Amino acid sequence: MSGLIECRDLVKTYTMGDQTVRALDGVSLDIAPGDYVAIMGASGSGKSTLMNLMGALDRPTSGSLRIAGEELAGLDADRLAAFRNRTIGFVFQQFNLLPRTSALENAALPLVYAGVAPAERRQRALARLEQVGLGERTDHHPSQLSGGQQQRVAIARALVNDPKILLADEPTGALDSQTSDDIMGIFDTLNREGITIILVTHEQEVADHARRQIVFRDGQILEDRS
Amino acid sequence: MNLLSSLRVALIALRVNALRSALAMLGVIIGVASVIVLVSISEGTKRAVEEQIASFGANLLIIRPGSSMFGGRRGGAGTADPLTDGDVQAIRNEIAGLAGVSGEVSSASTVVFGGVNWSTRIQGVNPDYFSARGWTIADGRAFSGAEETSGRRYALVGQTIITELFDGADPLGQSIRIGGQPFEVIGTLARKGETSWGQDQDDVIFAPLNTVRQRFGAGIQVTRRDAVQTVYADIAPGESTSRVIADIQDLLRIRREIAPGAEDDFNVGSLAEFIRARNETESQLGLLLAVGAGIVLLVGGIGIMNIMLVSVTERTREIGLRLAVGAKRRDVRNQFLIESIVLCLIGGLAGLVAGVGGTLVYAEVGQLEIVIDPMIVGIAIGASAMVGVFFGLYPAHRASRLDPIEALRFE
Numbered sequence: 019m020s021g022l023i024e025c026r027d028l029v030k031t032y033t034m035g036d037q038t039v040r041a042l043d044g045v046s047l048d049i050a051p052g053d054y055v056a057i058m059g060a061s062g063s064g065k066s067t068l069m070n071l072m073g074a075l076d077r078p079t080s081g082s083l084r085i086a087g088e089e090l091a092g093l094d095a096d097r098l099a100a101f102r103n104r105t106i107g108f109v110f111q112q113f114n115l116l117p118r119t120s121a122l123e124n125a126a127l128p129l130v131y132a133g134v135a136p137a138e139r140r141q142r143a144l145a146r147l148e149q150v151g152l153g154e155r156t157d158h159h160p161s162q163l164s165g166g167q168q169q170r171v172a173i174a175r176a177l178v179n180d181p182k183i184l185l186a187d188e189p190t191g192a193l194d195s196q197t198s199d200d201i202m203g204i205f206d207t208l209n210r211e212g213i214t215i216i217l218v219t220h221e222q223e224v225a226d227h228a229r230r231q232i233v234f235r236d237g238q239i240l241e242d243r244s
Numbered sequence: 245m246n247l248l249s250s251l252r253v254a255l256i257a258l259r260v261n262a263l264r265s266a267l268a269m270l271g272v273i274i275g276v277a278s279v280i281v282l283v284s285i286s287e288g289t290k291r292a293v294e295e296q297i298a299s300f301g302a303n304l305l306i307i308r309p310g311s312s313m314f315g316g317r318r319g320g321a322g323t324a325d326p327l328t329d330g331d332v333q334a335i336r337n338e339i340a341g342l343a344g345v346s347g348e349v350s351s352a353s354t355v356v357f358g359g360v361n362w363s364t365r366i367q368g369v370n371p372d373y374f375s376a377r378g379w380t381i382a383d384g385r386a387f388s389g390a391e392e393t394s395g396r397r398y399a400l401v402g403q404t405i406i407t408e409l410f411d412g413a414d415p416l417g418q419s420i421r422i423g424g425q426p427f428e429v430i431g432t433l434a435r436k437g438e439t440s441w442g443q444d445q446d447d448v449i450f451a452p453l454n455t456v457r458q459r460f461g462a463g464i465q466v467t468r469r470d471a472v473q474t475v476y477a478d479i480a481p482g483e484s485t486s487r488v489i490a491d492i493q494d495l496l497r498i499r500r501e502i503a504p505g506a507e508d509d510f511n512v513g514s515l516a517e518f519i520r521a522r523n524e525t526e527s528q529l530g531l532l533l534a535v536g537a538g539i540v541l542l543v544g545g546i547g548i549m550n551i552m553l554v555s556v557t558e559r560t561r562e563i564g565l566r567l568a569v570g571a572k573r574r575d576v577r578n579q580f581l582i583e584s585i586v587l588c589l590i591g592g593l594a595g596l597v598a599g600v601g602g603t604l605v606y607a608e609v610g611q612l613e614i615v616i617d618p619m620i621v622g623i624a625i626g627a628s629a630m631v632g633v634f635f636g637l638y639p640a641h642r643a644s645r646l647d648p649i650e651a652l653r654f655e
Binding site for chain 2: 070073075076095096099100102103104108110114116118119127128130131132133136175179
C-alpha cells in the first residue's frame with residue numbers, strides 16, 4: 019500500500035437525541051499521490067463526513083485513517099491542528115476570508131500559525147496570489163473583491179503552506195458558471211503540477227474535471243470509477 | 245502565533261467596533277479613575293496627618309492631671325492635684341526610653357516693644373521642650389537648665405511676634421516688656437505654621453518655666469508653687485509607646501499615692517495616636533469608597549466579559565477558519581485573551597488620565613492636599629490588566645473549545 023490517504027473500515031457515528039446515525043459505515047478507500055478525486059452524493063450520504071475526516075477536522079469513531087503516513091485516529095485537537103497546518107489546504111464554498119483584512123494577510127494566515135516570520139509570510143503569500151492570478155489586488159479587503167477573486171485568495175491561502183492535499187468543498191457553489199470554469203481551470207493546473215486534489219461536489223460538471231469519481235450513499239461507497 | 249501579531253489582530257478587531265469597544269471600556273475607565281482619585285486623596289490625607297503629627301512632635305506624650313473626687317462628685321478635667329517639678333524630675337530620671345521631658349505653664353499676656361504692643365501666649369517650659377515639641381531654634385539660643393531653675397528673664401520668640409512686634413527686624417538682644425517686666429530676647433524660633441484647626445503656632449513667646457511661674461503666677465492659676473500645667477515626654481525613636489505610657493502611669497500612681505484598684509487621677513495620652521485615631525474614621529470612609537471603586541471595576545469587568553462573549557459568537561466562523569488552517573486551542577484562547585486585556589488596558593490608561601484630572605480638580609475645588617504618586621500608573625495598568633485577564637478568560641476559553649466543523653458551519 020502506498021496511498022497518500024488510506025482509509026480502513028472508517029466508521030463515524032453521531033448521536034442525535036436517542037438516535038445513533040452512522041454517517042460513515044465502514045468505508046475503505048485509498049487515494050494515490052497526485053490524484054484528482056471528486057466525491058459525490060446527496061446530502062446525508064456521508065461525503066461531508068469523509069471530507070471532515072480526511073481534512074483532519076474530525077476523528078473517526080472507529081477504523082483507521084492514515085494520511086501521508088501518519089495515523090490520525092488517536093491525535094488530539096492540537097496535533098490535528100498542526101497536521102492540518104502542514105498537510106492540508108482547504109477551499110470552502112463560502113470562501114471564509116477574514117473581513118477587513120487584506121488579501122495578502124488572508125493568504126498568509128496559515129503561515130502565522132506555522133510560526134513563519136512576517137517577511138517570509140509576505141513573500142510566500144504574494145507568490146501564491148500571483149500563481150492564482152491575483153498579483154494586483156493584494157492589499158484589497160474581501161469586500162472590495164468579486165466572488166471569483168475571493169475564491170482565488172482562498173486558494174492562495176490553501177496553497178501557501180505547500181500542502182500535500184487540497185480539499186475543496188463545493189468550491190464553485192457560490193459562483194456563476196463563467197467564474198466556476200475559471201476556478202476549475204486553476205484546480206486543473208494545480209493538479210497537473212502535482213498536487214493531490216479532492217473535490218466534494220454534487221455537480222456532475224464540476225466532478226468531470228476529476229480523474230476519479232467516488233459516489234456515496236448511506237455512509238458507504240456506491241460507485242468508484244476512474 | 246506570536247504576541248505582536250496577536251496584538252495587531254486584537255487592535256484591528258477593537259477598531260472595527262470602535263464605539264462598542266469604547267462603551268465596553270467605560271466601566272473600566274470609571275473604575276480605574278475612581279481608584280486613582282481615591283488613592284491620591286487618601287495618600288494626601290495620610291501625608292497631612294503625618295505632617296500634623298510631626299509638627300506636634302512625632303512621639304509626644306502629654307500628661308495632665310485628671311478629675312478629682314469630692315465625696316463622690318467628680319470634678320472636671322484638670323481639677324485633680326497638679327503635676328509638679330518633682331513629677332517632671334522623676335519621669336526624666338526614672339522612665340527609660342525618653343528623649344526629653346518638659347513641664348509647661350502657659351499664660352496670656354501683653355508684650356511691649358518700643359511703642360508697639362501685642363497680646364500673645366507666654367509659655368514657661370524646660371529646655372527639653374523645644375526638641376520634644378519639634379521646635380527649631382532659628383537664631384540665637386535656648387536657655388539652659390540652670391537659667392531655667394534660677395528664673396532668668398530670657399525669652400524666645402515665634403515668627404509672628406517678630407512680624408508684629410519687631411516689624412521684621414532682628415529681635416536678638418532686644419529687651420521687651422512682658423506683663424510690665426523686662427525680658428531679654430535670646431533666641432527666635434523657626435516657623436511652624438497653623439494647626440489643622442487654624443491656630444497660629446508661631447504667635448508665642450517661650451520663657452524659662454520657673455520665671456513664668458514666679459512672674460505671672462496669678463495668671464496661671466496654680467495651687468502650688470512648683471506646679472506645672474502639662475508635662476510633655478518625648479519618646480526616643482524605636483521605643484514602645486505603650487510600654488513608656490505604662491511605666492509613667494505606674495510611677496505617677498506611686499508618687500500620687502493612688503490606692504490599688506482606684507482610678508488614675510491623671511491622663512497620659514499620645515497625641516500622635518489621638519490624631520491617628522481621629523483619622524481612623526476617615527480611613528474607614530476610604531475603605532468604603534475603595535469597595536465602591538472595586539464594585540465599579542467588577543461591573544466594568546462584567547461589561548468586558550459580555551462584549552467578549554458577543555465578539556466570540558460573532559466571530560465563530562473566523563475561529564473555525566483559524567482552527568482549520570492550523571490554529572491551536574491556545575492560539576485562539578490567547579487571541580481573545582489579548583483582545584480583552586488590550587481593551588481593558590486602553591480603558592485603564594483612559595481611566596488614569598481621567599483619574600489624575602479628577603484628582604487635580606478635586607484638590608483645586610476642595611483645597612485639599614493630594615499626592616499623585618507615580619505608583620498610580622502601576623495601579624491603573626495592574627488593575628485593568630487583571631480585569632482583562634479575569635473577565636476575558638471565560639470568553640477566550642469558550643472560543644478555544646469550539647469545534648472547527650461546527651464553527652465553520654455557523655451562520
